[in-house]
Amino acid sequence: MPLFTREHQIDMLLVYGEVRKNRREAKALYWQRYPDRAQPHDKYFPWLERHLKTERIEEEPNEFIVSEEAEINTLACIEVDPTTSVRQIAANIGIGRESVRNILKKHKFKPFKYQVHHHLYEADHQRRLEFCNWFMVQQRPNLSRFILFSDESRFTNLVSEPHFENRPHIICSLVEFVCFSDINQTTSEKIIGQTGKRA
Template identity: 30%
Template sequence: MAAYTTEEYADIVFAYGRANGNTREAQRIYEEQYPNRRVPHHNTFANTFRRLRETGNLNFQKPRINRRQYDVAVDENVIRDEDPTTSTRKVATDLNISTWKAWSVVKAEGRHPFHYTPVQGLLQADYERRVKFCRFLLLADVENGHFLRSILWTDESTFTRAGIFNQHNLHYWENKNVNPHLTRAKSFQTRFSVNVWTDVIGRHLIGPHYLPRNLNRDNNLHFLQNDLPQLLADIPIFNEDGPIVFQNDGCPAHYRVAVREFLDNTFSNSWIRRAGPIAWAPRSPDLTPLDFYVWGRSKELVYEVEIDNLDHLIQRIDAAFLTVREEMRLRLTTVEMRRRCRACIRARGAQFQQN
C-alpha cells in the first residue's frame, strides 16, 4: 500500500498528540475524526511521531540497500596472509579496508579464531619420563583394578587476596538500557595469602589443611608425621584394595633426605616421587587430578566474590572445599586418569588436548 500523504501524516501526529501518546486511543480518535479514510495501524502513530522528531521529515523513506561489493582481489589479499596470528584489524589497516570487511571475508572462508591454552613448559628430558610414568600407571591399573583408586594424590597451593579474575566467564545480567558500570579490584596494597594442602584418593577429597607460609623440610616432615594420619583417619580405605600409593611432586621441601626416609619407611616402595620407587613425571600438572580439577574448581568458587581479609579468604576456601567434595566422582581418579595417560602417550610425552 502506498505511503500516506503529507496531510494524512499531519493528522496522524495531531491524533497522537490528542491521545497523549496512547497509540490505541490515537487510532480511535483518528477513525472518529476521519471515517472515510483508511485507518492506520496503531504503531504508525508512534512511528510517525518518532520519525518527525528525529529527522524532521514526515514522509517515509525506504532504506537504501547497501549491497556488499565483492572484490575478488581484496578477498584474496585478506586470506593470503600465512601468519595465523595476524589480527583482522592489522589486515584491514594494511589493505585499507574496514575491519568488518576483513571479518566477513575470514568468516566466509570458514575460519574461526581459536584461543591459546596455557600449558606447563617442558624440558627435553621430560617427554620420555612422562611417557614412562603413564605407561606404568596404565599397566599397574591392568594388573590391579584398585591401583588408581589407591593413589593418594597430594599437593599444596597458595590462595592470595587477588586470586584469579576471569573476565570472560564473569557476567552481570541487567537490562540492556541500564549499564551498572561494574568494577572489580584486582590489585591491592594490602596483601595476604594462605598455603593450602589437600589430597585426593579415589572419590575422597581430604582437606583443606593450612600449612605454614614457607614450606620447608622441618614443617613438611612434622605435617607428614603428625597431621596427615589424623586427616586420613576418617577416610574409608579398605585393606583389600591394596596399600596406599603416596604421590609427591618434586618440590624441594618434598625431596629432603629426612622426608624421603620417612616416606620410605611408611610407604615402603609404594610411593611416587622424584627419582623415587615410582618416578614422578616432572612438570606434569595435567597428570594429577588436583591440578586438572580440584585447584581450578576450588579457586573458581573462592574468587566468585572479592576477598576482604584473611579470615574471609579462609572462610571462602572452607566453603569451596565442601562444594568440591560433594562434586568429586571416582571417574576423576580412574577413567579421566586413564584417558589422560593414553593421550600423553599418543602425544609422545608432549602436551595433549585436555578436553
C-alpha cells in the first residue's frame, strides 16, 4: 500500500464515511474526486479507520521539571556516597526515582557498578611455582582435563555485603579464599586436599 499524506488520509475517511463505510464505493468515489492522486486499495479504508482509532497521538515529550533544591540534594547524596542507589536517593529526598535518574543524566553521572578485581598475594608466586612443578612430574595422562583453571577472584564463599537488605541486586564478596594453599589433587569425581583457606 502506498504511503499517503495526512491530508489524503482525512479525505479518504470523509469519503469512507460518506458512503456508509462501503469500501468498494469509497474507492470508486475517491478515484472520481481525486483522479490525480495515488489510489488506495479498497481494504485500505477500513484499515485506516482502525489504525487512526488505535493510533497513539504523538505528543511533545514532557520537559523534565524538578526543583533546584531536589537537584542540589541529589548531587549532594552522590558526592557523599557515589555507590548510593537511585532508589535510596529517591527515598531520602522524597522525589521519584525517574526524577533522580534525570538529574543524574543531566549532570552526566553514570551508574556505579561493582567490579571484581583479582588480588595477588606475596606467596602466590611460590604456590604457583609449586603447582607447576607438581603438575610436570605427574604420570597421569590427560590430567589437565580434571583441573579447573580460572580467575581466583571468582572462588569465593559469596558472603554478601552488610547492606544487602537495602540493595539486593548487589552481591559483593567479603571473605576470599586463597586456592594455592595446598596443591589440590583431583580425581574423576572429587577434589582431594584442602580447597582453600581464609585470606
